[in-house]
Amino acid sequence: xxxxxxxxxxxxxxxxxxxxxxxxxxxxxxADAVGLYQHRLYRYFLRLVRDAASADxxxxxxxxxxxxxxxxxxxxxxxxxxxxxIAHNAAMDLLRKRPGESLDDREFAIPSRAPxxxxxxxxxxxxxxxxxxxxxxxALYREALTLRFEExxxxxxxxxxxxAPLSTVKSRVQRGLEAMRQKLTRRDLx
Amino acid sequence: MSDHESVQQLLALSAAGLLDAGEERLxxxxxxxxxxxxxxxxxxxxxxAGLSALPLPQPPAYLLAQTSALLAAEADRxxxxxLAGAVAVFALVFVLLIGQTLRTLxxxxxxxxxxxxxxxxxxxGAASALVLASRRRLERSIV
Numbered sequence: 001x002x003x004x005x006x007x008x009x010x011x012x013x014x015x016x017x018x019x020x021x022x023x024x025x026x027x028x029x030x031a032d033a034v035g036l037y038q039h040r041l042y043r044y045f046l047r048l049v050r051d052a053a054s055a056d057x058x059x060x061x062x063x064x065x066x067x068x069x070x071x072x073x074x075x076x077x078x079x080x081x082x083x084x085x086i087a088h089n090a091a092m093d094l095l096r097k098r099p100g101e102s103l104d105d106r107e108f109a110i111p112s113r114a115p116x117x118x119x120x121x122x123x124x125x126x127x128x129x130x131x132x133x134x135x136x137x138x139a140l141y142r143e144a145l146t147l148r149f150e151e152x153x154x155x156x157x158x159x160x161x162x163x164a165p166l167s168t169v170k171s172r173v174q175r176g177l178e179a180m181r182q183k184l185t186r187r188d189l190x
Numbered sequence: 191m192s193d194h195e196s197v198q199q200l201l202a203l204s205a206a207g208l209l210d211a212g213e214e215r216l217x218x219x220x221x222x223x224x225x226x227x228x229x230x231x232x233x234x235x236x237x238x239a240g241l242s243a244l245p246l247p248q249p250p251a252y253l254l255a256q257t258s259a260l261l262a263a264e265a266d267r268x269x270x271x272x273l274a275g276a277v278a279v280f281a282l283v284f285v286l287l288i289g290q291t292l293r294t295l296x297x298x299x300x301x302x303x304x305x306x307x308x309x310x311x312x313x314x315g316a317a318s319a320l321v322l323a324s325r326r327r328l329e330r331s332i333v
Contacts, residue, residue, distance in 0.1 A: 027265055034257055042249035056250065060257050067264050130240045148206060149241035155208055170208055177202040181233055 019079050023070055034063055040151065041087060047146040048091045050135055058094060062087045084151070084161040088143070095139050102138040104172075133180050141176035148173055193220060197227055205234030267327075274319065281312065 018036075021029035041062065045055035065086050073082050095101050134142055140162070147153045147161060158169045197220040203209050204217045221228040285308040293301035 025265075027262070030261055030265075031258055034261070035254060038249050038254055039246050042253070043247050046247050052250070056253055056256075059249070059253060060260050063257055063261055064264060067261055067268075126240065127244050130237075131244055134241070145241060148208075149238055150244060152242075170203060173206050173208060174199075174202045177206060177234060177237060181202070181230075181237055184237065185233060 016075070019073075019075060022066075023073065023075065025070070030063075030067065033066075037083060041083070043150060044084065044087055044143075044146060045091060047134065047142050047150070048139055049094060054094060058087065058090050061090050065090070078157065080151075081153075081157050081160045084147070084153075085163070088161050088163075091143075092139075104138055104140040129184070130180075133183055134176075136183075137176050137179060141172050141179070144169055144172035145176045145180075194224060194227065197221075197224075198230070201227060201231050202234050204231060205238045207238075270323065278316075285312070 018029055018032060022033055038059075042055060042059055045058045046052065049055055049058065062083070066083065069086070073079070092103070095103055134145055137145070143162060144158060147158045153161070155166055155169055158164075159166050162169065164172075197217055200209060200213055200217050204214060209217065217227075217231070221231050285305070289301045289305050289308075292304050
């Protein structure tokens with residue numbers, strides 16, 4: 001994964017033996033997996049749904065689904081991708097029910113002032129500005145960017161998680177980056 | 191579409207590492223001669239580097255404990271359902287075997303009385319088990 005090294009020192013993935021224990025219903029393996037993926041999964045939900053309470057609910061819902069469906073997991077495939085695909089489905093279900101939420105607005109524009117961007121600028125927090133600019137994108141673009149740059153997933157892995165064709169994933173990454181660049185350069189932040 | 195325009199559309203994907211070798215070469219060669227595209231490519235590179243380095247949000251401390259409790263309850267429920275199924279199968283086989291033995295030893299009427307009695311106690315037992323299970327679930331959800 002190209003960006004893996006740049007993402008986080010702790011970039012844990014489940015080992016095949018752990019996955020095998022998980023499949024056998026070993027409670028200790030499940031507890032290990034929840035601990036192992038808690039930061040990555042929580043970040044994914046937070047980027048997508050943008051509020052902590054919903055991220056908490058989705059996190060728990062996802063693990064419950066994992067317990068109930070682990071027998072369907074094909075050990076020949078990546079556990080990460082399987083887990084994030086479950087997370088994707090849960091998040092999309094929630095976002096579709098949210099009034100005013102834009103999943104894939106083809107004509108989207110980033111608001112001229114993201115909610116907490118001004119305070120972030122004043123504080124000089126570049127990361128907060130970037131996160132705020134990303135949060136202003138439609139959900140599917142936010143998802144593509146977080147999976148690519150924060151999770152370090154390959155195009156094929158993102159396509160599997162989001163159930164979208166490769167060309168669509170590429171287009172989401174491209175449009176998301178272009179919208180962010182446009183917004184940030186206009187404010188001299190790049 | 192000119193070379194410049196077609197390369198411009200590839201700049202974001204180049205910074206994202208999503209171009210094939212041929213497209214990547216095209217972008218690099220063009221950027222060497224075009225200052226505008228080179229600058230734009232730099233900006234995209236800065237943006238993608240920034241996104242890759244965003245701090246990892248910390249999940250709340252209670253989330254892991256809450257999730258573990260939820261999963262333990264689920265495991266408990268599944269185990270209870272499995273045990274209940276196994277006990278029900280065992281009880282059915284037991285009742286039928288006793289019924290068959292009574293029929294052989296004491297005739298049809300004894301077997302019918304046994305089956306009737308066993309059915310009534312089984313229904314009552316199952317109802318009690320359901321009430322207890324739902325009460326336990328309620329108590330767990332309150333805790």
